[in-house]
Amino acid sequence: MIVADAHQYLLDHYNEFDFIWSSPPCPTHSRSNFWASKTVDSRKKVYPDLTLYQEIIFLQNWYSGKWVVENVIPYYEPLIPAQKRGRHLYWTNFKLPSDLGDRRLAIISGKKEFKGLCDFHEYDFSKYCGSQNKTKIARNLVDYEAGKTIFETALGVIRKKDVRQTELF
Numbered sequence: 001m002i003v004a005d006a007h008q009y010l011l012d013h014y015n016e017f018d019f020i021w022s023s024p025p026c027p028t029h030s031r032s033n034f035w036a037s038k039t040v041d042s043r044k045k046v047y048p049d050l051t052l053y054q055e056i057i058f059l060q061n062w063y064s065g066k067w068v069v070e071n072v073i074p075y076y077e078p079l080i081p082a083q084k085r086g087r088h089l090y091w092t093n094f095k096l097p098s099d100l101g102d103r104r105l106a107i108i109s110g111k112k113e114f115k116g117l118c119d120f121h122e123y124d125f126s127k128y129c130g131s132q133n134k135t136k137i138a139r140n141l142v143d144y145e146a147g148k149t150i151f152e153t154a155l156g157v158i159r160k161k162d163v164r165q166t167e168l169f
């Protein structure tokens with residue numbers, strides 16, 4: 001595990017990896033935050049964090065491996081077309097399966113949310129001893145089945161390309 005500024009790390013180290021997944025922060029893009037802000041006048045207005053698009057444009061143009069940038073469906077028309085699966089958008093340089101698995105997270109708010117997230121991710125987040133908000137960590141977590149499906153799809157594309165290259169010689 002590398003503890004660093006992920007945005008800068010991508011720029012400095014992208015070439016050392018065969019596969020890159022980035023999930024930049026979503027709060028400034030999310031529909032629920034946007035609608036909540038609209039209805040509460042005192043809520044601080046924020047610009048959408050465009051580092052999301054910086055990473056997509058960077059990977060599209062500089063990186064030759066397979067990559068995924070994942071985020072929520074935004075409250076505005078995405079600036080760069082993406083593949084929509086469930087409640088998320090995925091920008092990739094390979095085609096995703098139409099179905100990333102049949103696990104669906106039920107929307108639960110209030111006191112039951114934390115337990116619902118622990119059940120969904122099959123992990124007890126109360127074991128976490130750090131200073132961050134446990135519910136927020138659990139909310140941020142990518143569904144393991146969707147992640148595995150996407151990673152295996154990328155591996156399949158890479159393997160096929162390798163086989164084709166071997167056949168040429």
Ligand SMILES: C[S@@+](CC[C@H](N)C(=O)[O-])C[C@H]1O[C@@H](n2cnc3c(N)ncnc32)[C@H](O)[C@@H]1O
Nearest residue numbers: 004005006007008023024025026137140141142
């Ligand atoms: C959308 S969440 C992604 C969570 C991750 N995909 C997972 O499954 O746990 C974004 C995460 O990036 C972290 N983050 C935000 N800016 C960062 C930065 N510059 N460098 C490293 N991490 C950052 C946030 O604290 C948050 O945990």
